[in-house]
Amino acid sequence: MNDFQYLMSTKVLYGKDIIIKEAELFKKFGKKAFIVTGKSSSKKNGSLNDVVNALKKNNIEYCIFDNVEENPSLEMIDEAAQIGREENVDFIIGIGGGSPLDSSKGIGVLLKNKNANVEDLYNEPKLDSIPIIAVPTTAGTGSEVTPYAIFTNHKIKTKKNFMHRVFPKIAFLDAKYLMHTPYNVTVNTCVDALSHLVEGYLSSKANILSDAAAEKGMRLFGECIPYIKENNFTYEVRKKLLLISTLAGMVIAQSGTSLPHGMGYPLTYFHGIPHGKANGLLLKAYLEFCEDKKKVESILECIRMNNTDELGELLNEILGKENFVSEDEINEYTNSMINNKGKLKNHPYKVNREDIFKIYKESLM
Structure with a gap:
C-alpha cells in the first residue's frame, strides 16, 4: 500500500x-x-x-x-x-x-x-x-x-x-x-460528478481513502441510472445526486482530475459544450484506453454496467451523441493537451500524442 x-x-x-x-x-x-x-x-x-x-x-x-x-x-x-x-x-x-x-x-x-x-x-x-x-x-x-x-x-x-x-x-x-433543476443541467452536472469519480479513482494520486469514497459515489450513481434515464428526479434521487457530487469532490480534492477534464476544456471554450457533457463524451474512449483493467472493471461493476459499450450507450442516450469537431481541430486540441503537464501527470502511465488524438477521434468523429 x-x-x-x-x-x-x-x-x-x-x-x-x-x-x-x-x-x-x-x-x-x-x-x-x-x-x-x-x-x-x-x-x-x-x-x-x-x-x-x-x-x-x-x-x-x-x-x-x-x-x-x-x-x-x-x-x-x-x-x-x-x-x-x-x-x-x-x-x-x-x-x-x-x-x-x-x-x-x-x-x-x-x-x-x-x-x-x-x-x-x-x-x-x-x-x-x-x-x-x-x-x-x-x-x-x-x-x-x-x-x-x-x-x-x-x-x-x-x-x-x-x-x-x-x-x-x-x-x-x-x-x-435542486428540485427544479432542468433535465439537461441535471444530466450534465451528474455526468461531471461521475467523471470526477472515475478520473480520481484512476489517478496516480489515488489512495485507499479516496478510492473508498469513489467506489461509494459510483455505487450511488449506479442506483440513480434508471431514474436519470426516465427523467424521474424525486427528492430522494436529488439527495443521492447531491451526495454523489460531494463525494466526487472529496475524491478529486485528493487525487485531482486527469485526461477527460483537460481534453474537455477546448470543447467548452470553442464549441460551447457544457463542462460535464464535454467530459462525458470522452469517458468511454478514456476507459478503453486506461491500462489498469482491474480498476476499470471495478468502475463498471460499481455503476452496474457490463462493459464500456453499455456505458457509451447510456452516455449517448442521456447526453446526446455529438459529431461536431473536424480533424484539424482535433489535431489542435491534441497539441494543447500533450503540453498540459498537470493533467498528464495524474494519469499513472505514459500518455503519447497518438493516445490523446485517438480518444478525441473515437469520441467525436
Whole structure:
C-alpha cells in the first residue's frame, strides 16, 4: 500500500433546511458577508432567501454580487473583488453551481491579499483567502469540498485551474435547492460528478481513502441510472445526486482530475459544450484506453454496467451523441493537451500524442 497524505478541511452539513437550522454558524466569520451568486437560479430555488434570512437572524450585514457568468472569466472575478473591497466584507457565501463557488475562491484570494491582481491567481506563491462558505445548488462540480477553482482565461483561450488551494470552511448541502433543476443541467452536472469519480479513482494520486469514497459515489450513481434515464428526479434521487457530487469532490480534492477534464476544456471554450457533457463524451474512449483493467472493471461493476459499450450507450442516450469537431481541430486540441503537464501527470502511465488524438477521434468523429 502506497504512502499518502489526506486533508479534507471543509465542514459538511447535509440535510433539509440545514442553513436555517445552523444559522448561528455564520456568526463566527464576521460582521459583513459578500454573497456571490448567479443572476436568477438562487432566487428561484430559495437558496438566496434562506441565506439572507440566516444572516438577518444573526444581525450580519451583507451585500450581493449576482452577476456570476457560466465559466467565469478573470475579468468578472476582478470586477467582483473590487466591489468586495469597497464594501469591506469579512467573508464570502458562494451560492449556486460550480461557477459561483469557484468564483468565490478567486474573489476571496484577491480580497485577502490587497496587493494581488487577477493574474496572481495563476502565480506562485500560494495565497490564502478570506473565509468561504459554499451552498451548492447543482450536483456536479463538488467545488464545495475541493480547494480548486477553474476560470476562463481569454488570453490563452481556455479554462485553467488557479494556483491556490482554498477549501470552503463550511458546505451546506440541501437537496431542496435542486428540485427544479432542468433535465439537461441535471444530466450534465451528474455526468461531471461521475467523471470526477472515475478520473480520481484512476489517478496516480489515488489512495485507499479516496478510492473508498469513489467506489461509494459510483455505487450511488449506479442506483440513480434508471431514474436519470426516465427523467424521474424525486427528492430522494436529488439527495443521492447531491451526495454523489460531494463525494466526487472529496475524491478529486485528493487525487485531482486527469485526461477527460483537460481534453474537455477546448470543447467548452470553442464549441460551447457544457463542462460535464464535454467530459462525458470522452469517458468511454478514456476507459478503453486506461491500462489498469482491474480498476476499470471495478468502475463498471460499481455503476452496474457490463462493459464500456453499455456505458457509451447510456452516455449517448442521456447526453446526446455529438459529431461536431473536424480533424484539424482535433489535431489542435491534441497539441494543447500533450503540453498540459498537470493533467498528464495524474494519469499513472505514459500518455503519447497518438493516445490523446485517438480518444478525441473515437469520441467525436
